[in-house]
Amino acid sequence: MGHGAFEKTYAASEDRYEKMEYRRAGASGLDLPAFSFGLWQKFGTDHPYETQRDIVLHAFDLGITHFDNADRYGPPHRAAQKFFGKVLAKDLAPHRDELILSTKAGNPIGPGPYQKGGSRKSLLSSLEHSLRDLGTDHVDIFYSHSPDESTPLEETVGALVSAVQQGKALYVALSNYQPDRAHRAAGLLREAGVPLLVHQPRYSIFDRTPENNGLLDLAADDGFGLVVYSPLAQGLLTDKYLDGVPSGARAENSAFLSPDVIDETYRERAAALNDLAQQRGQSLAQLALQWVLRRTEVTSALIGASSVWQLDHNVQALEFPPLTDEELAVIEKHGIHGTGFKK
DSSP states (O other): OOGGGGSOOOOOOTTHHHHOOEEEOTTSSOEEESEEEEOSSSOSTTSOHHHHHHHHHHHHHTTOOEEEOOTTOSSSTTHHHHHHHHHIIIIIGGGGGGOEEEEEEOSOOSSSTTSSSSOHHHHHHHHHHHHHHHTOSOEEEEEEOSOOTTSOHHHHHHHHHHHHHTTSEEEEEEESOOHHHHHHHHHHHHHTTOOEEEEEOBOBTTBOHHHHSSHHHHHHHHTOEEEEBOTTGGGTTSGGGTTSOOTTOGGGSOSSOOGGGSSHHHHHHHHHHHHHHHHTTSOHHHHHHHHHHTSTTEEEEEEOOSSHHHHHHHHGGGGSOOOOHHHHHHHHHHOOTTTTOOO
């Protein structure tokens, strides 16, 4: 009996499916949880395994069945997949058929010419690595992580189709594509008999891009769902920065959020939104999550977590009454597109 003998054997919560809301992804037959769990940040080797494991298992206990990964996530690259593979082998293997595992390829993961981009070589090689990292014979959703303008769209789409035909993915998806390219890809995929399941854009009260560029309308027309990331705008839509940057906060040392965006304008807008949330008896984070989920085109919102408490808190957003027209008007007034963007 080594040190690991004290680790409890995991038994999934019996009522896990009673707590979560499930929403249909576009025109497909697949339901996704209203909240999906993202391993984008805090799931590299720089965070303690036990904490990460507790959070992921707790997410499953809350009815979160969709775990979103990518070859890039770490640090180092691929570390988040290897971490999840370990939890899958040790704890979640009996539940593999209850899980939706997604991964992505195409963003740079190394200096070599095939370690980035949308070529057939790059995408399908990355998928092989991901399956090994995760210790599974297929992923449920395989994404082209970002558009690659230098590769014919037909080649990128063809690689996604091959992944499904080879039994290595059940569904295919896109992330960060502009609407026109997403629309072309959706058409090519439909013709190949492998329809586009979901698109993953950034969307929040402070980032209205999917509203402004027509992606929300396109999702409805083309029959794909949206899985939105950064619904809390990297923490700007939480109470963390209402009084400036606390020490140790993500804005101090994040590649995705810089302290200079936490200015007077941001604080005024966030404070007004926070007041509205408090009137509703919820936190700013819960308000922000509810707001992205109000749209029928949005199938799921991606959340991360650095603690079990934070995960519980975010998922509780599902328990509040719908936003009224008056409340939505207040959010429109203060939730201005571009707030908190890097200058």
